[in-house]
Amino acid sequence: MTFDEIAEKRVSVRKFDAERKISIYNLRTVIDAARLAPSWKNSQTARYHLVTDRTVFSRLLKGLSPRNAENAEGASALLVTTFVKDVARFRDGHPDNELGNGWGIYDAGISNSYVLLKAAECGIDSLVMGIRDAEAIRLILNIPDDEVVLSVIALGYRVSSVARPRRKELDDILKIY
Numbered sequence: 001m002t003f004d005e006i007a008e009k010r011v012s013v014r015k016f017d018a019e020r021k022i023s024i025y026n027l028r029t030v031i032d033a034a035r036l037a038p039s040w041k042n043s044q045t046a047r048y049h050l051v052t053d054r055t056v057f058s059r060l061l062k063g064l065s066p067r068n069a070e071n072a073e074g075a076s077a078l079l080v081t082t083f084v085k086d087v088a089r090f091r092d093g094h095p096d097n098e099l100g101n102g103w104g105i106y107d108a109g110i111s112n113s114y115v116l117l118k119a120a121e122c123g124i125d126s127l128v129m130g131i132r133d134a135e136a137i138r139l140i141l142n143i144p145d146d147e148v149v150l151s152v153i154a155l156g157y158r159v160s161s162v163a164r165p166r167r168k169e170l171d172d173i174l175k176i177y
Contacts, residue, residue, distance in 0.1 A: 001121055010120035011164050012127050016074035016156035022124055024052070027077055027155065033118035039107040043087045046104075046111035049080040049141050056140070063136040064152060068129040075127075075156035079115065080137055082147035083108040108150050119155060127154040 001009075031048050039045060051057050060078050061069040072078060083104035112128065119126050134149035143149060 003117075006117050006121050008164075010116055010126070011162045013125040013154075013156070013158040013162055014071040014127060015159045016072070016076070016125065016154065017159050018074035020076065020157040022076040022155060022157075026122055026124065027052070030115055030119045030122060030124060030155070031079065033114045034111040037107070037111040037114045039110070040087075040103045043107070045084040045087050046108040047082045047084065047147055048115075049082065049143060051078040051080070051141070052076070059140050060137065060152070063133045063140055064129055065131040068131055068152070071127055072129065072152070072154035074159070075154035077155045079153040079155060080141060080143070081108055081112055081115075081150045081153065082143060083150060084146055085148050086146070104148060105150060112151065112153065115153060123157075124155055125158045128152075129154065 027050060031050065034046060034048065035044070037046070051060050057078055060080070061073060064072065085104055087104065116126050116128070129152045130150075132149070132152055137143065137149050137152070138145075
């Protein structure tokens with residue numbers, strides 16, 4: 001499958017088939033792709049917390065908005081993405097630019113894209129959710145204080161086909177100088 005085919009295939013799924021499970025091997029394969037993503041000074045601060053245990057899964061759903069919890073409940077796994085904070089700095093301790101910890105968000109976002117695209121290549125569907133209670137998630141999964149909770153990605157198999165929403169035209173988003 002070409003990159004264009006994978007990018008075209010990937011859509012956000014909001015109803016997962018609870019009967020179909022993803023093997024740990026396939027989940028590890030999808031998350032392993034994130035290791036290859038670029039990061040600031042190769043700092044590799046993105047971290048992943050994979051939840052497949054149904055008891056923990058149910059508790060984690062309570063850390064999401066009600067709508068996101070409903071959308072994710074049939075997924076095979078929930079992947080909490082974080083990044084280690086305060087890495088993107090000069091040696092003297094000052095932020096390297098106005099983004100400061102924003103580099104962690106930027107790098108983790110790139111890594112998340114690799115997860116989403118690898119999942120699509122493997123026939124696994126996904127939904128990225130950012131409306132969540134980061135502190136509740138931190139407590140449920142015992143995430144260290146030096147990690148910032150970024151998003152939760154539901155991984156599974158869709159119940160039915162999903163139409164791709166209309167995308168903006170290239171000329172609507174591109175300026176050439």
